[in-house]
Amino acid sequence: MELPENNGYNKRTQKDYSLSFKLQLVAEIEQGFLTKSQAKTKYGIQGDSTVTKWLKKYGNFDWEDRTFYPMSKTPEQKILELEAKIKLLEKQKARAEHLAERADKKVIIFDMLVDMAEKEYDIEIRKNYKPELSTASKKNKKKQ
Incomplete structure (x- = not known):
């Protein structure tokens, strides 16, 4: 065999x-x-x-700790990423400006409606506070 x-x-x-x-x-x-x-x-x-x-x-190395260290990016990659971030920020800025403009228009329309309602119904809707102290504050001052 x-x-x-x-x-x-x-x-x-x-x-x-x-x-x-x-x-x-x-x-x-x-x-x-x-x-x-x-x-x-x-x-x-x-x-x-x-x-x-x-x-x-x-061994001398820490083979247990296998943390990922990404490779450094080339300057071209960094430029492309930064350009993409700029575009995103420009879109966000335009959106924020649009929303702020809409809010301003809403405030103007609301003021006009309140003015019309005050004239039409002959009532005061807006409160006009004078810079004087409130009555509760006046009472506290007199006690002292």
């Missing part, structure tokens, strides 16, 4: 790798000589997460 050929591929376990090997592999990856997948292929490491576990355990 013949044994199947391995074609240079030996099945290994975590226990087969020495600490010095793991540290060397981690150093190679952190120095940028290899990626995780290249190291896995080069050294015949089978598990998908084996190298990642070694990086977390023995």
